[in-house]
Amino acid sequence: MSILVIAEHDNAVLKAATLNTVTAATQIGGDITVLVAGHGCGAVAQAAAQIVGVKLVLVADAPHYAHQLAENVAALVVTLAGGYSHILAPATATGKNTLPRVAALLDVAQLSDVIKVESPDTFVRPIYAGNVLATIQSSDKIKVMTVRGTAFPAAATTGGSASVETVPAVADAGLSSFVGQQLTKSDRPELTAARIIVSGGRGMGDGANFKLLEDVADKLGAAVGASRAAVDAGYVPNDYQVGQTGKVVAPELYVAVGISGAIQHLAGMKDSKVIVAINKDEEAPIFQVADYGLVADLFVAVPELSKELDRLKAAG
């Protein structure tokens, strides 16, 4: 068996989701090749070559790969696909955009959001917002799947020594072009990679009140997230959203503040190691999954939490 993993990157840095996907590939078993498609992405290829378990890194460097346009990246992957038994990508916005296009061009099915490898042809994936897990067997000659990062540990970033080869770019499909982006700038860790996440919901009442959470997050070295209700209300940008249709996270500590715990939110965070809920409604469903629940007014409890963290730090 031989497995092709499509790297997630921004031309400068290899994204952590790639490492989890490599681990899933390792569990399937076989030679692992990582494809880095981008522009000026040599550093990413070098980083990919260091990942433990990777045998070969393929680099396709062309201006029309700079922004990971699905039309162009999929066309490239299809030209390389012949030699592989499996094609994997992280279940990120990029992977979800590109990989079904690859699968359709290869006339094979895709498995989305794989959370467990049972055997080289059988996998587990969540359906119905994670309320049910389906064990699925694929009969296709090439198994194409996106991998949920939180379900697999990250492969080690140093110690590997893969060779790096250049592959020719496929001509620009000319169907789409990149216009611009508005990325949220933050010094805090990324949601999907954070050890601690502090999330706010509709109970925050206003975008400005997220300052309270940011204050606590900074003391904990945490990322800030939000429920769909808070994003829909315009309190914070869409990329804060944790849930079935937002980001799926599994940090060591998830602090849910003013979040009622709708199914679709729980789907995105219920695999966190420790869950804390702060909500004034003691009937809120979030308490049914919380390890520690505090029934309190968040506008009193969160500033108090901030002070307690100062005290804890001072106590060393």
Add this chain to the structure above:
Amino acid sequence: MKILVAVKRVVDYNVKVRAKADGTGVETANVKMSMNPFDEIAVEEAVRLQEAGKAKEIVAVSLGVAACQDTIRTALAMGADRGVLVETDAELQPLAVAKLLKAVADQEKPDLIILGKQAIDDDANQTGQMLAALLGWAQGTFASKLEFVADALNVTREVDGGLETVALKLPAVITADLRLNEPRFVKLPNIMKAKKKPLAVLKPTDLGVDVTPRLVTLKVQEPPKRQAGVKVDSVTTLVDKLHNEAHVI
């Protein structure tokens, strides 16, 4: 401009889904079914484009059992002009759905196809991308804003780091994300009107599409339930427990 919208009949989002005891699937008997919420957003966007004078005709397509006619009627009540049902009792997986939609698109020749970004039953998030691939068209997935500029369509997409805008050549496939719009409530007179709108019924064989599933579901089961923990009486206790008991801070 002609717009095709694809709508899926799914278990209503308010229903708490349970695995069947024998693990062969989920309980769907006597369960409320509705239009997939993301597809409602897709229909709404098409209707708004028509109201803005940009679209001439909206065709709503659904695939599956005869009851999918209800889903199409909902789309017609929202403002779509006519419906097409590709009727089959067979299990349809995303690749087969994409192939059927391509066959319908080959007949209808739309300028734009809008779908929901994922269905809330199988959570696959594949059909739009697969359809774009099979048609050889551009794709604008996870769309939160559409803007026509000259002969291109600018699509703002919800991505992991924020928002991204791409320009697509038409015809194109769009998949709707949550914040593209807020679907309207359907009014009773429109439901009555929708009953009189044309709805054609086809079979997969009419379209020459092989819908044989490629994936076999061996079993479905509910994940282990997370147990509720303890309630703490103060922030001080909470911080103490997180530090000394859970060791996470």
